[in-house]
Amino acid sequence: MKELKLAWRYVRRHWWQYILGILALFIVDEVNTYVPRFTGEITNGLDQHTLDMGGVMGLVWKIVLIGVIIAVGRFAWRFFLFGSARSIEKELRSDLFAHLSSLSPHYYNEHKTGDLMTRFTSDLNAIRMAIGPAVICVFDASVMTIMVIFQMMYYVSVKLTLIAVIPMLFILFGEIYYGKIIRPRFTARQEAVSDLTDYVQESFSGIRVIKAFVREKAQRYHFLKENENTMEKNLSIAKIQSIVIPLLDVIIGLSSLLTLIYGGYLALIGDITLGRFVAFNQYINMLVWPMLACGDSVNMFSQGAASIRRIQEI
Numbered sequence: 001m002k003e004l005k006l007a008w009r010y011v012r013r014h015w016w017q018y019i020l021g022i023l024a025l026f027i028v029d030e031v032n033t034y035v036p037r038f039t040g041e042i043t044n045g046l047d048q049h050t051l052d053m054g055g056v057m058g059l060v061w062k063i064v065l066i067g068v069i070i071a072v073g074r075f076a077w078r079f080f081l082f083g084s085a086r087s088i089e090k091e092l093r094s095d096l097f098a099h100l101s102s103l104s105p106h107y108y109n110e111h112k113t114g115d116l117m118t119r120f121t122s123d124l125n126a127i128r129m130a131i132g133p134a135v136i137c138v139f140d141a142s143v144m145t146i147m148v149i150f151q152m153m154y155y156v157s158v159k160l161t162l163i164a165v166i167p168m169l170f171i172l173f174g175e176i177y178y179g180k181i182i183r184p185r186f187t188a189r190q191e192a193v194s195d196l197t198d199y200v201q202e203s204f205s206g207i208r209v210i211k212a213f214v215r216e217k218a219q220r221y222h223f224l225k226e227n228e229n230t231m232e233k234n235l236s237i238a239k240i241q242s243i244v245i246p247l248l249d250v251i252i253g254l255s256s257l258l259t260l261i262y263g264g265y266l267a268l269i270g271d272i273t274l275g276r277f278v279a280f281n282q283y284i285n286m287l288v289w290p291m292l293a294c295g296d297s298v299n300m301f302s303q304g305a306a307s308i309r310r311i312q313e314i
Contacts, residue, residue, distance in 0.1 A: 114198020130304020
């Protein structure tokens with residue numbers, strides 16, 4: 001709870017930037033869902049010979065207009081959301097430095113300099129990712145998913161949508177479990193990086209003493225041990241990600257395969273038109289990013305929560 005209060009104290013200072021950024025993101029996601037519909041109308045028109053060149057160009061110009069809106073909107077939400085996250089990171093770093101400047105020398109006798117350096121760099125970067133890109137991932141993983149599924153059910157077929165979405169549910173439950181196991185591993189990695197940074201800092205500070213007592217080999221040995229420890233902690237995260245990311249691709253591919261088989265069958269028997277089948281496949285491709293964003297948001301929020309806890313300790 002203390003960690004959330006700390007993050008919220010800085011986020012609320014930039015509330016209007018977050019609102020404008022989310023509004024721009026909403027507009028981009030909303031207009032993006034109409035591109036498959038226009039593509040499907042063009043396909044149906046050409047297949048059924050109900051569109052002339054003028055009708056095709058009219059739909060093409062609508063797609064071009066949507067592209068312009070998406071380009072402007074993406075610039076807007078990047079400017080507001082990423083910009084506010086950078087500003088919060090700057091404010092947090094300044095406040096953290098001011099707080100450390102007010103502490104007594106006794107505090108620095110008990111706390112390692114390398115650990116403090118890591119909190120100023122790696123931990124603050126993880127917090128910035130949690131209050132910036134992670135917000136976008138959460139929005140796309142929820143709102144965009146609802147928008148796309150609604151268009152799939154309303155414009156194409158409810159039955160086909162349910163069949164295509166069922167594999168996606170495994171991603172949701174899998175990401176919840178993934179978030180639980182990745183947070184302690186990330187905390188351990190940050191602590192390993194802190195130990196490595198502190199060891200290097202102490203080695204440089206005491207280089208004359210090391211040379212005077214001919215401790216170069218011993219220092220090199222301990223340095224290698226610290227590197228190995230850091231590598232093991234990073235590999236523990238990489239091993240989990242090496243399993244999760246391919247599984248995401250498998251589930252997404254399974255959903256696309258079911259769509260091609262059952263959707264193609266519905267198109268052959270005339271239950272849906274060729275244009276709607278083409279549009280549905282585009283909607284499936286649009287669902288890939290929200291599903292990946294779900295995993296990214298869990299990862300970034302887990303890392304951000306661990307880093308905020310480390311900042312809160314100071």
